[in-house]
Amino acid sequence: MPSPGYRREMPQRYRLEAAKCKKCGKVSFPPRLVCSGCGSREFDKTKLSDNGKIVTYTTIRVAPAQFTTQVPYSIAIVEVDNGVRITTQVVDCKPEDLEIGKKVKLVFRKLYSEGHTGIICYGYKAILI
Amino acid sequence: MIGIVGYGSYLPRYRIKVEDIAHQWGRDSETIKRGLLLKEKTVPGLDEDTITISVEAAKNALKRAGIDPGEIGALYIGSESHPYAVKPSGTVVAEALGVVPNVHIADYEFACKAGTEAMFVAYGLVKADLVKYAMGVGADTSQGAPGDALEFSASAGGSAFIFGKEDVVADVLDTFSYTTDTPDFWRREGAFYPLHGGRFTGIPAYFKHVLGAGKAILERSGYKPSDFAYAIFHMPNGKFPLTAGKKLGFTKEQMEPGWIVPLMGNTYSGSSPTGFSATLDIAKPKDLILLVSFGSGAGSDAFIFKMTDRINEVRDKAEKLKSMLENNRIYLDYGQYAKYRGKIIMNE
Numbered sequence: 001m002p003s004p005g006y007r008r009e010m011p012q013r014y015r016l017e018a019a020k021c022k023k024c025g026k027v028s029f030p031p032r033l034v035c036s037g038c039g040s041r042e043f044d045k046t047k048l049s050d051n052g053k054i055v056t057y058t059t060i061r062v063a064p065a066q067f068t069t070q071v072p073y074s075i076a077i078v079e080v081d082n083g084v085r086i087t088t089q090v091v092d093c094k095p096e097d098l099e100i101g102k103k104v105k106l107v108f109r110k111l112y113s114e115g116h117t118g119i120i121c122y123g124y125k126a127i128l129i
Numbered sequence: 130m131i132g133i134v135g136y137g138s139y140l141p142r143y144r145i146k147v148e149d150i151a152h153q154w155g156r157d158s159e160t161i162k163r164g165l166l167l168k169e170k171t172v173p174g175l176d177e178d179t180i181t182i183s184v185e186a187a188k189n190a191l192k193r194a195g196i197d198p199g200e201i202g203a204l205y206i207g208s209e210s211h212p213y214a215v216k217p218s219g220t221v222v223a224e225a226l227g228v229v230p231n232v233h234i235a236d237y238e239f240a241c242k243a244g245t246e247a248m249f250v251a252y253g254l255v256k257a258d259l260v261k262y263a264m265g266v267g268a269d270t271s272q273g274a275p276g277d278a279l280e281f282s283a284s285a286g287g288s289a290f291i292f293g294k295e296d297v298v299a300d301v302l303d304t305f306s307y308t309t310d311t312p313d314f315w316r317r318e319g320a321f322y323p324l325h326g327g328r329f330t331g332i333p334a335y336f337k338h339v340l341g342a343g344k345a346i347l348e349r350s351g352y353k354p355s356d357f358a359y360a361i362f363h364m365p366n367g368k369f370p371l372t373a374g375k376k377l378g379f380t381k382e383q384m385e386p387g388w389i390v391p392l393m394g395n396t397y398s399g400s401s402p403t404g405f406s407a408t409l410d411i412a413k414p415k416d417l418i419l420l421v422s423f424g425s426g427a428g429s430d431a432f433i434f435k436m437t438d439r440i441n442e443v444r445d446k447a448e449k450l451k452s453m454l455e456n457n458r459i460y461l462d463y464g465q466y467a468k469y470r471g472k473i474i475m476n477e
Binding site: 010014015069070091092093107108109110111119120122125127 | 141142143174175176177178180181184185188212213216221224225226227457459468475
C-alpha cells in the first residue's frame, strides 16, 4: 500500500518545495513547523535550485533489498545553489566519477517500486553535469 | 496565431550499439546497419520510465516558454509504455511540474503516434479557447522482443510542446490526420512485447498513412515541398522516413536535422516529436516545417508550422537535442542492457 509519508512528501520530492522563514530568511528543506534559526512559525513557500555541487559522498556496495540491482551506487550530500544541503543518490555515472566539488543537477527519477504490482515512488536524484 | 510557445526534449544517457545486439543473436551487424541505417540507440536507466522522461522534457519546454506552470489548463501524455495500466502518467507529471490541480489530464495511446495525438488535442483546446495553455508530450521506453528486428531500434526518450496564443515560436498553419484499421503492429493486454506483421508493416501501413497524410496536407494547404525548410517523418528505422520524404518530393537536406534515428533509435511516441524538437533547435524565423507522425494500427498526424522571430530568444534556454544525443553517452553491453530493460527474470 502507498505509505502516507510518500503522499505527504510529494511537494518536496517532486518539486523541491522548501519553506523560507519570514523572519530570518532561513530556508528549511524539507519544510519545518518551527524555524531552526529563529524559532518563528511563519514561512513562505520557496523552491530549491536544481543545480548544486557535491559536498561529500559515499558508495553503497551492499544495498537494501529495493536497491540490490543498482550496486555499486553513490549517495552524496549536495549543496544546492541556494545553500541548502540535501542527501541524494547520484546516478548515470560510476562511483569513481564522483569528486567533492563536482557540479550536479537534480532530476526527476523513480526512487523505488512497491514490488511488481505496487505503486512506483518518484523523487529527485542528482546527475553529474 | 496559435502555436508552440515552448518545447523541450529529454534523452537518457545510456546507449547500446547495433554491434552488441547483433553479436548477441548471431546477426551480421554491418547488414543491419546498412539495411536499417542505425548505429546505436538510447536505453532508459533503471530509474527512468515514460513519466520521468516526460517530466524532464516538460521542464525544458517550460524553461523555453517562460510561463507559470499553473496556467497550463490541459496536459496530455502520449506513450505506449505508460508505467501503469490503470493510473495516469499525466497526474505524476503534472504534480512534478506544479500544474495541478486546475488541469485536465489524459494519457494517450496510439502506438508510435500517441505523441502527436497529444499535441493535436492540446492545440485544439487552445484553438477552441477552452484553455490558455496546453501541453502535449510524446515519450516512450519502447519495447522490442529479444532477437526481434525491433530490438535494434526500440529506444527511449521524449519531447514536450506547450501550445498557446501569445509569444508563439512556431505557428500551426494546418493539421491533418489520416487513419484506417490496419493490423500491422500490436501488443495485447498483458503481453510484454509487441508483435508486428513483418513486411506488412511497410507499404500497407507506414507508407500508406505517412504519404496519405503528407499528400493531403500539402494539397489542402497549397504548399509545395520546396516551400519547406525542413520535414520530419516518423522514424521506425533510418530508411523509411527518407524513402517517404523522397516520395513526397523532399530532399535529404530538408530531412537531415530531424533525422536523428541513427543515433537515437525509434523512441516510438517520442520519435517524430523529438525529430521535430531537433529541427526547432536550428530553424530560422519564417521557416516552414512539415511534421508527419505514424502510429501502427494505423494512422498519421500531419502538421505545418511556421517559425516566428521568437525562436531566436528561446532556443538557448534549455539543452538542445544534438547535445543530448552526442554528449555524456554511457555504453552498455548486451548483458547490462538486458538488465536495464527488465529482460532478466528476477525474484521479487
